[in-house]
Amino acid sequence: MTNQDTPPDGWKPIRIEGFMGQIGPLLRSTGFEDQNTYGFQTNDGHRNHIDLVHGGVLTSLLDQVAAIVAWNAADRQPTVTVQMDTRFLGAARAGDFLETRATIRHSTRSLIFVDAEITSGNGPVASASAIMKISSQAGQTT
Template sequence: MDWSEIIARSEKSFWGLLGLRMLSADSKLVELGLTVNESHLNSMGIVHGGVLSSMMDQAMGTLVTAIKNGSQGVTTHLNVNFLSAMRSGELIASAYPLHETHRTMTLRSEVRGEDGTLACISTATFRLPRDSK
């Protein structure tokens, strides 16, 4: 799969607005990076939960695309648990497959800080397109 075309399109979307970077992607693991800046923080000076949730959702969506050879899915359910506050530095979102049916895929994700601190975890279900193989 040619990720360069997908990433180029993504740079103009929410992915680009957040400042996400593709670190690695295959059908078993996707890793995305983000350098925290002031625009990622909430009024308490910690990374906004929406940023962390979006990172995990994007990592899992990218994994669906990797598993399905370019076909994309749509998030139908996202469950997030926040564990540790993040304030600065590099964040890495990792996504792993859990279960797949004919029309859905369930995945898990986590975000860790550069020191390995676990910021949050999530699971999500994605609806697959009808022609997905």
């Protein structure tokens, strides 16, 4: 995808305001079997000083996808990240299309445990385990 205004086939942009909307459009897979799969087209603005996609972009992507999946699992109640452990497994370069998948590992009445991973055409890039708190107010974590 060279034009960020036109998503690749099989993907549609989703509207996200705030920080994630600033770093680039998040795309959702249109395949029924890929409900928890999201895409992200990187560009030169996402690279660090050694020409790799910045770790902050990757962690933001993992956090956002984990939050969306948790939000859906919580019947669209606000969720906030309590903890997220990230593992960098490979490198992504500017221009790589990243796919992020998230799954619910466990949930309680107030917490949702989510696993997420990012892959590119070159294989695994990063993974994370997150604990999301269901909150009556999005800015409240306790």
